[in-house]
Amino acid sequence: xxxQEFTVDLNKPLVxxxxxxxxxxxxxxxxxIVSKEGPRFFGNDVLEFLTRTxxxxxxxxxxxxxxxxxxxxxLMGHTIQExxxxxxFGIFIWTLIEYTLHRFLFHIETKTYxxxxxxxxxxxxxxxxxxxxxxxxxxxxxxxILCFPFWNLVAFFATPSTTPALFGxxxxxxxxxxxxxxxxxxxxxxxxxxxRLKRYHLNHHFRIQDKGFGITSTxxxxxxxxxxxxxxxxxx
Numbered sequence: 001x002x003x004q005e006f007t008v009d010l011n012k013p014l015v016x017x018x019x020x021x022x023x024x025x026x027x028x029x030x031x032x033i034v035s036k037e038g039p040r041f042f043g044n045d046v047l048e049f050l051t052r053t054x055x056x057x058x059x060x061x062x063x064x065x066x067x068x069x070x071x072x073x074x075l076m077g078h079t080i081q082e083x084x085x086x087x088x089f090g091i092f093i094w095t096l097i098e099y100t101l102h103r104f105l106f107h108i109e110t111k112t113y114x115x116x117x118x119x120x121x122x123x124x125x126x127x128x129x130x131x132x133x134x135x136x137x138x139x140x141x142x143x144x145i146l147c148f149p150f151w152n153l154v155a156f157f158a159t160p161s162t163t164p165a166l167f168g169x170x171x172x173x174x175x176x177x178x179x180x181x182x183x184x185x186x187x188x189x190x191x192x193x194x195x196r197l198k199r200y201h202l203n204h205h206f207r208i209q210d211k212g213f214g215i216t217s218t219x220x221x222x223x224x225x226x227x228x229x230x231x232x233x234x235x236x
Contacts, residue, residue, distance in 0.1 A: 013048075015041045018120045019113035026109055029124040030209050038132030041125070050141060051121075052134040055182040061140050062175050069168030076161035083165050090169020091176070098177050099220035103213040130205045136185060137178040147171075173216075180216050203228050 006020040008028065021028055042048045070083055078086075106123035110116045120128075125135055150170070155163045184202070189195040197216075204212035212228030214221045221227040 010039055013040045013043045014125075015117060015121060018124070019115075019117040021116060022113070023111045025111060025116040025119075025124075029120065029128050031128075032130050032205060033128060034131055035129065036131050036133060038125075038129050038135055041121075050139060053137050053139045054134065055137050055179065057140055058137050058178045059175055062143070062171055066168045066172045066175070069164040069171070073161055073165035073168070076164075078161060078165065086162055086165035087169035087172065090166045090171075091173035093166075094170045094173025094177065095214075095216060096220060097170070098173075098215060099213055099224075102215070103224075103226065107210065107213070127205065127209065131185060133182075133186060136182050138174075143174070177216050184215070200228055 005024070006022075008014065008017050008021065010033075018025060018029070038052075040048060041051045070087065073083055073086070074080070102123075108119065110119045116124075125132070129135070151163070151167055154167045154170070158166050180197070181201075183189070183194070184198045187194070187198070189198055200212055200218060201215060208228055211226050212218075212221060213226055218227060
């Protein structure tokens with residue numbers, strides 16, 4: 001008796017299909033489909049709406065929050081110079097968070113139904129449909145939820161007056177990351193460093209997907225030995 005392997009139907013909502021691939025999911029999800037039209041995730045229209053985000057929603061929503069946080073630290077007695085230093089430190093820490101999440105969480109290997117499903121929602125969908133412009137930046141609802149544990153983490157190590165500036169710097173780093181990520185996929189940079197970063201990131205998607213985890217820079221790839229060969233500067 002021959003058991004027919006499960007096949008994903010791209011014309012139907014994908015989220016609750018991909019888990020059935022089991023061990024074959026990793027191979028499937030890393031074979032990109034290049035199309036600006038993304039697939040449908042859910043049959044439910046409300047859930048489907050929540051998975052789609054215009055890139056400009058990220059700076060529109062979060063930059064006012066960043067400004068509020070910076071102002072809060074200023075009103076609590078910090079100087080502009082101190083604010084700048086704390087903001088830069090927050091951005092620096094974000095770059096490490098960006099790298100760590102991308103390498104160790106977004107690229108975790110899964111093979112069971114629910115872990116495959118979760119991975120597809122988290123990052124797998126981006127590798128399967130890398131040019132889907134409405135599922136490239138992080139949905140604001142999910143970002144707002146994650147702000148709570150990250151705020152508490154910063155508050156645990158920092159003082160009440162420095163927490164807003166440090167967290168604001170990290171949030172600004174996130175905004176820069178998401179906007180950069182969108183531009184690397186849909187922009188047409190003609191000069192370095194943007195041109196080099198675009199080549200570097202597309203190399204991660206289409207050639208060597210277990211290297212080149214940095215989006216806004218190659219710093220942590222260099223530090224942790226995951227630098228992509230695209231840094232040789234050869235045109236792909």
